[in-house]
Amino acid sequence: MSTDEAVGTDRPQQRRSVLRVVRDAPRPVWVLVAGVFLNRAGSFFATFLVLFLKQLGFTTQEMPLILLAVGIATPMGSLLGGWASDRLSRKASLVGSTVLASGGLAVIGMSPNRPVALCGVFATALFAQAYLPAASALLVDHTKEEDRVPIFAFFRLALNLGSTLGPLIAATVANDNLKTLFVISSCTYAAFSLLLWLGLPAVPSRARTADARRAAGGGLPPLRLILFYGSIIAITAVYVQYTSTVALAVEEGHSASAYALLLTLNSGLVILFEMPLSGLTRRVPWWIPAAIGTLLMTFGIVLTGVAGPYWLIAVAVGVWTVGEMLFSPVVSSATAALSPPDRVGLYQGYLATVQAVAFGLGPAVGTYLYGIGTGLLWLSCSVVGLLACLGFLGVSRWARSPG
Template structure:
């Protein structure tokens, strides 16, 4: 975007999205409308006669697969291309999700669940890297806010579909529908994202001074990027408390489950209603500013929870940290691909998302343990995580405006080294 040019609006961004980006965004919506495996795996297994402990082992295997999926997917995508990873991971997810229905014992169940978790997350670095390659830099934040919108809409509407399937069919049907949506996304991606439509970042994997393709070692050598990744990890530890420490805190403060449900509703409404529209302004800022501001607001919201706990204060705290989520999240998604060299886009994205998955996995353990040990003092801990995350991101991404240069004729091959 040249100096003095108008900033992209929501409608102009929608109109100018390339065909592959439209397919990937729509596919994300379809797959998330029926992403039932995480929420209903334990209930299904216990209903099939597995013990609570065995069901927990299978669920843990699913989480391990999801954590490793981003790193594996990022590495493979930069080597073999985005298209094969997107379509292959969706096909694998479909087969393994359907296979969950037929597992004979806990160990087979754990193996299948781990594979399903891995393939379900393996496509994300490839899809996000493809979106980056097809999108002008000044529209990255807006496009990723639209991608997040499809996730949030799917997560909101999906449980309604699950309730209908459980009312009129069975858990088997639930997982078969989940598998079918993954397969549908894979088929559409394979047909619509033909070889001629794919950017070729892997072709840039060799440099003048390097005969082999770069790997994660190059990513880990980027110290400023690693500071941002640490900030993303700490933020994930704090953010996941909305489903870990918060329900315990609300109940422990003498409020009903309806109050907790109201807080979640406020969060969901604000994210869906405000995030895309707010991205019109946040995309104009240096990429570090909305990330730092949003993480700081997340921390402040948690610190408000640590004070008096009438319903009005709970609502205020929820509004504050949700506004932080709305401000930061699209820029957090856009950042890795924006600063990555073309040959390392998927690896940068995988390196950023894997620690977040770890944060989402261990955060509930920290939050619940902190609640039982310190009561409302847990919010000082988790608020501190978010504020520390803001500091690390400020140090890594910086707060100064980057020099915006005109897009090259072939954005898929554009280097983003100037964004560092």
């Protein structure tokens, strides 16, 4: 047995290219990626929810309570979807969550009054993202470990392309009655569900097999995973400042359209370069791109907030975009590597949950600190990002140490 075989690594010449990894991906991966693209292209719930609530007559005093309930329901759905993917099957979780989300969106689009509309809003918040843990677990099931990073980059490419196309569709079909958009979203979720039902094999979850049954059970993840998820929620809370405080800082010296152009730059770079970059990040241990990506996202976000000249702001956006491309495809693969075989879906659910929490709380906390003082905000982001980086390094050392 050779040294490479003994340590379980591939020789460089034996490693397939990213293009070949994607081309040779099994049918379930292609079905899922195609469905996610379709789904994201017709998903308007998060984008137009506030405008819809305003159209229904809710005041600015009432909206925060509704949005808080939505923010609680979303991570609950992620946990539920991850649990179902392990206890039932990936297919059952994927199809069930998308059908229920389609129903919630249909209720919104055809609601005769505000109470009915709110029921649809909460149902949609609970189930619209609940398919993501099962989707990640399915990618893990059908992908070799050395190919996971490119496959997750491929999955994110579909998400990003669909999210880019969605606003164009909304601008084309939107009118004064936003209910039309929610009906369209309901139809795309239904089509996504049908594609999953017809295209995915009905394979029982690993948690129901005899080999995994002995490890089944609840309980919190091990301490190293708590540190892992804590680091993820920390860097995500820093990264998500681009939606709130970074926008406020940029618009102090530039127009709203200039800020929108920066977001377009971010999306374009991710779409063009994330998959090719995954060919490099998959060749090294997960903690290296995770740690470097965390530092780049932190530095880039802080620089975007404090930079004055527009060209320097654009450079800063490029920095945190490179960090995003290093970090994002790796984190799901790392979660799978740190998960028990029978709880891959549940641990992907934990991942989706902490990210949802960070996306909900990050802008609120950041805006509060921004109001106290911009220096305090950017110093806090720097410290939190550094702690997240150290957290990933600590998890890595812990995972490799004996016992």
